[in-house]
Amino acid sequence: MTSHILGSKAITDRILCSWIRCKRKAWLDLNENNQKKIWSPHRALQLDHQHKSVEEFLQNSPQRGVQGFHRGAEEVVGVRLKGVTPLGLSIEGHPLLLQKIKGKSCWGAFSYIPIAVRQGHRVTREKRLSLAFWGYLLEQLQKVEVKYGLVISKGSNGLEVEKIIFTTKIKYELLDSLKRINKDISKGDPPDLTSDRKKCNLCSWKDFCDKKAAQEGDLSEVNGVGAKRKNLLQEVGIRDLSQLASTSSNNLSNSLSKYGEAHQRIASQLINQARVQINLVPKRLAEKMLLTELKFAEGVLIYDIESDPDAKHDFLHGFICLRRQKNRKWSLANAEYKPILNFEYDNEEKIWKKLKNRLKTFKNFPVLHYGETELRSFYKLAKRQGESEEEIKEMTIRFIDIHARLKEGWMLPVSNYSLKNVAQWLKFRWTHRRSNGARALLWWRQWRGSNEIRNQKSKKLDLILEYNKDDCIATWKVAEWILSKE
Ligand code: SF4
Structure with missing residues (x-):
């Protein structure tokens, strides 16, 4: 396993997306053996949707490469953009699609904006920031500000198009994220498992991380412990599955009472579940017939x-x-x-x-x-x-x-x-x-x-x-x- 050296490689749009999903994922993508990844159908579904949305959006065939900009093509694909942040971090992106708009740039009386494809019903932080990332790189190349980008998506009622303005807030969030990414990927060890383990179902590192969670008795392994509850348990000093199993119900209930009745009430259920998982023996909760x-x-x-x-x-x-x-x-x-x-x-x-x-x-x-x-x-x-x-x-x-x-x-x-x-x-x-x-x-x-x-x-x-x-x-x-x- 090799550790990433601070500033030695460019931060790409792919790393940005991985990091937004899970900090650990960005680190593993860069530093862990890729053969430990599993194939995930979600990526293939995403690409399929991307392809259909772009196909619906395009009126003409797009031109490939930077020559497209010089010729003033309506749409350009296949461009690799490079740049640096004010902190001197190298960044690199491969925008999906760029569209010509009226304006002024180093190529003439037009400029370009980036286009991303949305999956699902809302524009996620990942989409917003990758679009802003492409916009930021593009303005370094075309020597004019990129004020907005478009997010498109082919739905059951046709193509939906949404304009995303690159506000000062988004730009700040992007630069701040890049700074934090650089810090995270430069560490010698991978960040902890994400506290929201539902995300792992979509991730190609799932098997690798599941093994680690099981070995370490991570609290997220206990049914009923999501991201929020894991934090609360850690705050009251419970760090893993075996510690949870050996806690008394009264003690835990009292400790959790300050976070509200719902958490207090669930204490004994969590302890019982942890015990069942450690002892590997099912526990009957009701004597009545269930079916x-x-x-x-x-x-x-x-x-x-x-x-x-x-x-x-x-x-x-x-x-x-x-x-x-x-x-x-x-x-x-x-x-x-x-x-x-x-x-x-x-x-x-x-x-x-x-x-x-x-x-x-x-x-x-x-x-x-x-x-x-x-x-x-x-x-x-x-x-x-x-x-x-x-x-x-x-x-x-x-x-x-x-x-x-x-x-x-x-x-x-x-x-x-x-x-x-x-x-x-x-x-x-x-x-x-x-x-x-x-x-x-x-x-x-x-x-x-x-x-x-x-x-x-x-x-x-x-x-x-x-x-x-x-x-x-x-x-x-x-x-x-x-x-x-x-
Ligand atoms: S499997 Fe989960 S914890 Fe592991 S990298 Fe993916 S999202 Fe993060």
Whole structure:
């Protein structure tokens, strides 16, 4: 491992983005062995969205390189900009796209502004500062101030364009960040894990950092400890998982009382969870039956949705139909996978009919799902299709959230209660080891962009269906475990 020498390398736009996400990530990107990274579908999804948004924005083919500026091209790509900050730090950026506007620069009666692509519904700090970073570099080259940049994004209603003014505040924030980045990446050791570990799900260093967190018993490993609570626990002198497990509930409750009732009330829950994680033995929280609805059920439907959140499109409603055997036992050998694929965005009426039929055909079967997504999406779709509250209630009364029931009755030795984590603890393995919702979405987008789209049969679609079926089976595995303890 080599330590970065202060000022010996330029700070790039990539380092800036990494640092905004997590200071540790910027350090690891520069100093750790890249082979320890894992491939993350989020980056591929981001690039796909970027490509589509830029394609929608451009009227003509952009010109490549600095010659484009000299020729006064409408749009320029493929430029590497270099510069220095007032503190003498070298910086380097590779703007996505630059657009010509009226004005005055060293090339003539025009100048350029930078353009970035937004993912999601709002402009993040990362986007704002990378745009300002490109603007700052660009003004050193074109010898005229860059007053604003554009953030574009292709959404379900077309291209959205937002103007970001480079205020004194943004410029100050950028220069201050660069100063702090230089300090952080010059350290001999990596910064601590981010306190908001949710971010790690999108990061290519996830496995590397998960190992470290588990080895060190980091507090963020305890279910229920997010960024804020971790800080509070540290403030009252609890530094790791084993210390939390050995604390008395009264002591912790008293120490946390100054931060509000909610933190005080959760003290014993956190301690119990930490103990379960250390002892590796599940703890029962409620003696009552958790899945009474299944006691006399002849069968169940297990439901899992795959969606494209940017396009607000649920592209797959996956069901497994599981009938009870004659001897009253449950067996996955009887399972039938029955997916409903939603190929078009504007096909909702047809999809709704199919969903209603599915529920009608298996009219007495409870509908099992993991988490809130399925019920929420089903409800919204029903509303859009004009169903009355009464009709919706009649249908959704059969829905059972296995995640909620599990948490009501059990504490498990897992760092979070996501379907992946819990089912893996139960030794269930997905057919494709690294598959997840983001990867399924990537397969969906790749399929839609491919030549195979017409025949509705393809390897990518098969992968999506396989993944969704595995999610349904994993949901059943959790339900089956709960049943085994009733
Ligand atoms: S996995 Fe988490 S802690 Fe590690 S670098 Fe990424 S975001 Fe930071």
